[in-house]
Amino acid sequence: MTAASTSPNTPAGAGKTERTVTGATIRLDGVVKQYKGTDAPAVEKLDLQLDAGDIVAFVGPSGCGKTTTLKMINRLIEPTQGRIYIGDRDVTGENPDKLRQSIGYVIQSGGLFPHWSVSKNIGALPRVLGWDKKKIADRTEYLLDLVGLDAATFADRLPKDMSGGQQQRVGVARALAADPPVLLMDEPFGAVDPITRVRLQDSLIAIQHELGKTIAIVTHDFEEATKLGDKVCIFSEGGHVEQFAAPEEILANPATPFVEEFVGSGATLAHLTLSRVKDVNHNPVLTARVGQSSTEVINQARAEGHTWVVVVNEDGTPRAWPSLDELKTKDAVSDYVDRRLPTVAQSATLNDALDSMLAASQGGVLVTDGRGAVKGALTIAVVMDVIRGQLADARSDEAQTSYANYQDGSGEPADPTSAS
Numbered sequence: 001m002t003a004a005s006t007s008p009n010t011p012a013g014a015g016k017t018e019r020t021v022t023g024a025t026i027r028l029d030g031v032v033k034q035y036k037g038t039d040a041p042a043v044e045k046l047d048l049q050l051d052a053g054d055i056v057a058f059v060g061p062s063g064c065g066k067t068t069t070l071k072m073i074n075r076l077i078e079p080t081q082g083r084i085y086i087g088d089r090d091v092t093g094e095n096p097d098k099l100r101q102s103i104g105y106v107i108q109s110g111g112l113f114p115h116w117s118v119s120k121n122i123g124a125l126p127r128v129l130g131w132d133k134k135k136i137a138d139r140t141e142y143l144l145d146l147v148g149l150d151a152a153t154f155a156d157r158l159p160k161d162m163s164g165g166q167q168q169r170v171g172v173a174r175a176l177a178a179d180p181p182v183l184l185m186d187e188p189f190g191a192v193d194p195i196t197r198v199r200l201q202d203s204l205i206a207i208q209h210e211l212g213k214t215i216a217i218v219t220h221d222f223e224e225a226t227k228l229g230d231k232v233c234i235f236s237e238g239g240h241v242e243q244f245a246a247p248e249e250i251l252a253n254p255a256t257p258f259v260e261e262f263v264g265s266g267a268t269l270a271h272l273t274l275s276r277v278k279d280v281n282h283n284p285v286l287t288a289r290v291g292q293s294s295t296e297v298i299n300q301a302r303a304e305g306h307t308w309v310v311v312v313n314e315d316g317t318p319r320a321w322p323s324l325d326e327l328k329t330k331d332a333v334s335d336y337v338d339r340r341l342p343t344v345a346q347s348a349t350l351n352d353a354l355d356s357m358l359a360a361s362q363g364g365v366l367v368t369d370g371r372g373a374v375k376g377a378l379t380i381a382v383v384m385d386v387i388r389g390q391l392a393d394a395r396s397d398e399a400q401t402s403y404a405n406y407q408d409g410s411g412e413p414a415d416p417t418s419a420s
């Protein structure tokens with residue numbers, strides 16, 4: 001079930017090409033949940049298949065049954081009827097504690113044990129499974145690196161001494177500790193600020209590209225759903241599936257009036273969330289290291305037509321982006337770190353890139369790979385060009401009477417072929 005294979009499909013969404021899949025298919029077959037003492041089921045007869053290696057985002061109005069559906073997969077909530085399969089296993093009758101050892105679970109704010117260090121939190125399930133100390137320590141280090149935290153700095157910290165975003169990263173590392181094929185995430189990024197949220201989303205996409213788990217994620221945010229989801233499942237009351245499709249398909253062809261209304265007037269802008277930083281041209285940058293001769297760097301930058309450079313660490317992560325005039329003030333490239341440097345991952349959307357520029361009051365943003373190394377820069381002019389193009393396309397699709405072709409009083413567009 002966890003053998004590596006290559007997905008035969010290349011679904012849209014998080015920008016997939018050929019990739020490793022270690023996840024398992026999740027299948028809900030006629031699943032019903034009726035809570036005791038309620039008149040109507042919270043989830044009525046749900047049939048749903050989440051393909052191995054996909055991220056599936058559950059969205060819909062409050063109370064429609066998203067969380068109930070998610071928690072039935074790991075049996076934190078017991079279905080009233082129906083069967084649930086993970087891979088070939090019918091898990092409906094399995095011991096729930098055992099089942100949960102093979103399903104990662106991430107909740108808002110990470111849900112860490114507050115009095116345990118980061119490494120103790122991550123090693124919790126491996127210890128229950130009887131792994132030896134060395135294997136647990138190696139796995140912890142690997143996972144901290146995977147979620148973008150330095151093991152030497154964070155392994156012994158208590159959750160209270162970390163930011164919300166860092167705690168959430170540890171929450172993801174802990175959920176992946178025993179290498180489960182399935183990861184369930186319940187509003188994982190609901191409690192962090194918007195910039196941290198974008199970083200965590202990009203991190204999840206990078207992790208998913210590396211691991212290929214099957215991930216179900218509940219979110220209130222349609223934009224987040226379209227960014228993360230290979231497929232988005234839009235629920236209405238009673239766990240009724242209004243549409244289950246790739247985000248592009250939902251935006252282009254809403255299946256029901258409910259979906260149309262849910263997606264709403266934000267649909268045009270939501271298209272922006274489907275354009276990724278990696279899909280638009282970004283400019284090359286010249287990188288420099290601390291201690292390099294400023295004259296040398298300036299000469300090279302001039303020869304290549306740059307007016308500024310990016311000072312990077314050994315691993316390629318950026319420290320600062322001084323102009324050539326700033327470089328000139330010192331003999332060697334300084335070790336200054338600019339804490340407000342705007343960066344976006346290649347998997348980020350153009351919306352994210354714009355947010356990042358606006359938050360830093362800059363006309364550009366550095367583009368980084370999954371591990372944070374600088375790959376180039378994106379300017380506001382490039383983003384605006386793409387937005388203009390998309391808005392023009394969206395408008396021409398709307399086939400409405402426009403200012404230019406309106407004929408007085410008729411309410412109809414003028415016939416462009418008739419002479420008047």
Ligand SMILES: Nc1ncnc2c1ncn2[C@@H]1O[C@H](COP(=O)(O)OP(=O)(O)OP(=O)(O)O)[C@@H](O)[C@H]1O
Pocket residue numbers: 035036038042060061062063064065066067068069220
């Ligand atoms: N333990 C419970 N007992 C009775 N009813 C419940 C229980 N838990 C949830 N419900 C009801 O079941 C329905 C679905 O709840 P659920 O939490 O799955 O919705 P949701 O879509 O995740 O909502 P939200 O977005 O607000 O978190 C709601 O009407 C809710 O009030």
